[in-house]
Amino acid sequence: MVMLCVIDYGSGNVAAIANICNRERIPYMITEDLHRFEEATHFLLPGVGAFDPTITKLKESGILSALETEVLTKGKPIMGICVGMHLLANGSDEGLQAGLGWIPGHVRRIDASKLTKPPHLPHMGWNSITGNAQDPLLQGIDMNHGFYFLHSYYYDASDPNDVVSTSSYGGDLPCIVRKGHIVGAQFHPEKSHSNGIRLIKNFVGVSGC
Amino acid sequence: MLRSRVVPFLLLRGNGLVKTKKFDDPKYVGDPINAVKIFNEKEVDELTLLDIEATASGQGPNFALLRDIAAESRMPLCYGGGVDNAETAARIIALGYEKVSVSHAALERPELVREMAERVGRQSVVVTIDVKKEGLFGSSYRVSSLNAKQKHKVDPVAFAIQCAELGAGEIVLNSVDRDGMMQGYDLELARKVRTAITIPMTVVGGAASVDDLQALTDEMAPIGAGAGSLFVFKGKYRAVLISYMRP
Numbered sequence: 489m490v491m492l493c494v495i496d497y498g499s500g501n502v503a504a505i506a507n508i509c510n511r512e513r514i515p516y517m518i519t520e521d522l523h524r525f526e527e528a529t530h531f532l533l534p535g536v537g538a539f540d541p542t543i544t545k546l547k548e549s550g551i552l553s554a555l556e557t558e559v560l561t562k563g564k565p566i567m568g569i570c571v572g573m574h575l576l577a578n579g580s581d582e583g584l585q586a587g588l589g590w591i592p593g594h595v596r597r598i599d600a601s602k603l604t605k606p607p608h609l610p611h612m613g614w615n616s617i618t619g620n621a622q623d624p625l626l627q628g629i630d631m632n633h634g635f636y637f638l639h640s641y642y643y644d645a646s647d648p649n650d651v652v653s654t655s656s657y658g659g660d661l662p663c664i665v666r667k668g669h670i671v672g673a674q675f676h677p678e679k680s681h682s683n684g685i686r687l688i689k690n691f692v693g694v695s696g697c
Numbered sequence: 698m699l700r701s702r703v704v705p706f707l708l709l710r711g712n713g714l715v716k717t718k719k720f721d722d723p724k725y726v727g728d729p730i731n732a733v734k735i736f737n738e739k740e741v742d743e744l745t746l747l748d749i750e751a752t753a754s755g756q757g758p759n760f761a762l763l764r765d766i767a768a769e770s771r772m773p774l775c776y777g778g779g780v781d782n783a784e785t786a787a788r789i790i791a792l793g794y795e796k797v798s799v800s801h802a803a804l805e806r807p808e809l810v811r812e813m814a815e816r817v818g819r820q821s822v823v824v825t826i827d828v829k830k831e832g833l834f835g836s837s838y839r840v841s842s843l844n845a846k847q848k849h850k851v852d853p854v855a856f857a858i859q860c861a862e863l864g865a866g867e868i869v870l871n872s873v874d875r876d877g878m879m880q881g882y883d884l885e886l887a888r889k890v891r892t893a894i895t896i897p898m899t900v901v902g903g904a905a906s907v908d909d910l911q912a913l914t915d916e917m918a919p920i921g922a923g924a925g926s927l928f929v930f931k932g933k934y935r936a937v938l939i940s941y942m943r944p
Contacts, residue, residue, distance in 0.1 A: 501793035503768040536790055537818050600895070607897040610820035610866050613919060615699045631831055636743075636773050637699075638795055638820050656701060679773045679795065681740040 493528030500534025535572030573672030718877035752777025767793030814864025875903030
């Protein structure tokens with residue numbers, strides 16, 4: 489039985505994710521209460537804003553140490569979204585704080601000099617993605633239609649094997665990274681219509697559609 | 698490949714939606730939550746909501762309504778209206794909006810753009826520039842605000858450059874003269890601004906057909922092609938019907 493825990497630490501759009509879970513009948517809870525993490529089978533870690541304040545919030549709230557138990561010790565899957573994805577890296581050009589280091593890599597600023605005409609940054613809008621269509625995370629996804637992106641920094645994963653999918657913007661930027669049961673998505677699945685719903689369903693392993 | 702965005706622009710007044718002509722004569726066109734539900738089904742690229750009373754009335758954003766809209770939306774959202782400080786912008790982002798737009802407040806105090814960028818990140822800061830032709834035979838473009846009631850001796854291109862330098866993540870170019878007239882975009886204005894800045898841009902005001910959207914995206918892709926009347930009216934009698942189309 490799935491129980492998706494959407495971590496509500498004042499960073500990111502939990503309402504839109506709740507809306508999708510209601511519509512798709514995915515059992516979920518939205519909480520910042522660490523004591524309820526035990527009930528969860530999967531975690532979604534949203535994130536908006538800058539790297540340092542976001543990771544500080546995660547650490548100071550005690551959520552991080554609770555997640556370490558659930559994700560690293562118990563092996564429950566987690567998906568970080570946007571800045572929530574960036575937190576999984578070792579660090580970021582955008583801040584001074586260390587990241588979680590759960591998927592080796594560093595968050596870097598997109599190299600706008602490779603874009604031949606405006607717009608440059610931020611990378612804003614719907615972009616297609618590439619990847620292995622047989623991958624469990626990408627099944628049923630219209631990769632040509634892609635997802636909604638809104639960012640200036642990207643996840644430069646150290647191990648190419650951890651990159652599930654890329655999008656092209658001044659180079660091939662990893663947009664889904666994964667190491668074992670830990671996943672990061674650069675785009676906003678909660679704002680990407682049917683593709684976004686499908687990705688969330690693929691993550692929690694709910695078949696159908 | 699990054700695609701152009703086709704963006705419905707919805708005008709909020711109180712708890713309802715209206716559509717204007719040249720920023721005047723607001724006509725009631727329906728309920729915002731209902732419109733969001735329809736646009737969800739149509740898988741809209743992005744949706745912009747502008748509260749045309751929030752600044753003028755001094756009441757600021759209608760947070761209760763904004764919360765309900767965000768909870769219903771499965772598409773990216775931008776909100777503008779009555780935002781005059783970074784804290785308010787952060788509060789709106791926390792409700793589930795990807796972007797917050799400022800207009801009058803940025804003209805009064807351009808530093809606001811920098812403060813917002815520091816608080817919520819550049820990618821979420823939009824400056825909407827309302828542009829009106831002025832002078833003999835409409836020979837020059839000037840910025841206006843407060844539903845085009847206040848004129849500023851500001852050149853839109855110079856202001857767009859200034860906002861981009863201060864930390865705006867996007868410029869929305871809103872033509873007062875074309876608003877609701879359904880006679881096509883002001884492409885000349887769009888060109889002037891597009892060549893002056895490197896941040897993303899959305900053009901709104903005048904789109905009457907897919908051909909109008911296409912003319913803009915063919916020339917300046919990837920760009921935001923915004924429209925109000927096109928997506929809320931049908932036919933020459935302007936019957937209210939929410940629709941969506943892409944080139």
